[in-house]
Amino acid sequence: MGKQFNFKIESILPYSALCKAHGIVDFLTLCNRLKNLPYGRTKNKNDFSSILTEHKGTCSTKHAFIKQVAIENNCVDLQLFIGIYKMNEDNTRGVGRVLANTCLEYIPEAHTYLKINGKIIDLTRATNSVESFQNTLLTETKILPTAIVDFKTNYHQNYLKQWLIKQNIKYKFDALWRIRELCIRALSA
Secondary structure: OOOOOOOEOOOOOHHHHHHHHOOOOEHHHHHHHHHOOOEOOOOOOOOOOHHHHHOOEOHHHHHHHHHHHHHHOOOOOEEEEEEEEEEOOOOOOOOHHHHOOOOOOOEEEEEEEEEEOOEEEOOOOOOOOHHHHHOOEEEEEEEOHHHHOHHHHHHHHHHHHHHHHHHOOOOOHHHHHHHHHHHHHHHHO
């Protein structure tokens, strides 16, 4: 993480208090703890604090949790983003098996990540190469933690609908979304 950006978790607000209850006292400790959690959807992604009780998380829940802790501790240098990238086996290990059964080289996938001074911090990538993710970014937008639910889904689905038209892809949206869901399930396998 470069020059070891860090901040102490001192707030008594809910997410910070939860961190401290789990022995997490600073940003770097929080990042290390969440990076080691396996990929998986929690029962309620509206409650991204459940990553600590369910011991798993997605890019959305892990990064939204960290951003919320940053907000509670007045850390403005840490930003939360949604980006759409070209998801394939090279940059998202496990989806190749699914894509091999389609005529698609990639699917535009919504991914949530953090930035510190313009540098991407991603605690959920299955590959070690952030470059492959960055090099395939199609678009990105800064968000708040609450946007990981409805806004992210709408943003992603709208992008896919436009992509199908622009690229003249043979799939209907519902079929493409099912392929995408199979890709996401493959990440948890």
